[in-house]
Amino acid sequence: DVKVTQSSRYLVKRTGEKVFLECVQDMDHENMFWYRQDPGLGLRLIYFSYDVKMKEKGDIPEGYSVSREKKERFSLILESASTNQTSMYLCASSLSHSGNTGELFFGEGSRLTVL
Amino acid sequence: GENVEQHPSTLSVQEGDSAVIKCTYSDSASNYFPWYKQELGKGPQLIIDIRSNVGEKKDQRIAVTLNKTAKHFSLHITETQPEDSAVYFCAASRFYGGSQGNLIFGKGTKLSVKP
Numbered sequence: 001d002v003k004v005t006q007s008s009r010y011l012v013k014r015t016g017e018k019v020f021l022e023c024v025q026d027m028d029h030e031n032m033f034w035y036r037q038d039p040g041l042g043l044r045l046i047y048f049s050y051d052v053k054m055k056e057k058g059d060i061p062e063g064y065s066v067s068r069e070k071k072e073r074f075s076l077i078l079e080s081a082s083t084n085q086t087s088m089y090l091c092a093s094s095l096s097h098s099g100n101t102g103e104l105f106f107g108e109g110s111r112l113t114v115l
Numbered sequence: 116g117e118n119v120e121q122h123p124s125t126l127s128v129q130e131g132d133s134a135v136i137k138c139t140y141s142d143s144a145s146n147y148f149p150w151y152k153q154e155l156g157k158g159p160q161l162i163i164d165i166r167s168n169v170g171e172k173k174d175q176r177i178a179v180t181l182n183k184t185a186k187h188f189s190l191h192i193t194e195t196q197p198e199d200s201a202v203y204f205c206a207a208s209r210f211y212g213g214s215q216g217n218l219i220f221g222k223g224t225k226l227s228v229k230p
Binding site for chain 1: 121124147149151156157158159160161164204208216217218220221222223
């Protein structure tokens with residue numbers, strides 16, 4: 001069974017702290033994504049990666065960075081957390097082959113609270 | 116870029132009734148329209164999708180219809196059950212360069228099915 005695992009389900013951090021959100025997938029997928037989910041705003045793409053060491057900005061990259069050193073792992077980094085980054089963060093992965101539907105497989109989410 | 120509008124934001128139905136969620140998209144080049152279901156505490160999961168060369172697709176109690184001319188697509192759930200209660204997201208994307216583009220999500224519909 002396919003699996004995307006987010007290491008932390010709940011985190012509480014203070015303003016200014018550096019925050020790492022980790023995501024691991026066991027499906028050998030090329031593509032990995034970080035979304036932010038807020039009530040009334042749906043799912044917004046922060047960053048994505050098509051390959052190891054590659055990254056692309058999504059719709060709301062400001063205040064975030066990412067790292068993809070291994071194919072199975074995609075990390076989201078908040079260099080200096082702010083209260084407006086309090087949110088649910090969802091990691092997803094998908095296959096990259098031509099003709100693929102691009103179905104996203106999501107993790108269960110990491111709820112971050114910044115005080 | 117693509118913009119996806121989803122209505123209603125909340126929907127409450129009695130068990131056994133039908134539920135309909137509607138989405139419109141702006142980019143006429145979009146050709147892939149999936150629907151994701153997010154149960155409480157979990158990540159979204161693909162439940163059905165449709166491509167632009169098809170007008171309707173069914174899978175047991177759920178169906179999706181697409182009107183390319185009007186640029187809207189809908190999710191229909193018949194004989195609703197309490198386990199259908201969840202947040203539903205529509206999305207749109209298109210193929211270009213031989214690959215599936217990133218999904219653009221609607222803001223979501225919270226469906227409540229009352230026993």
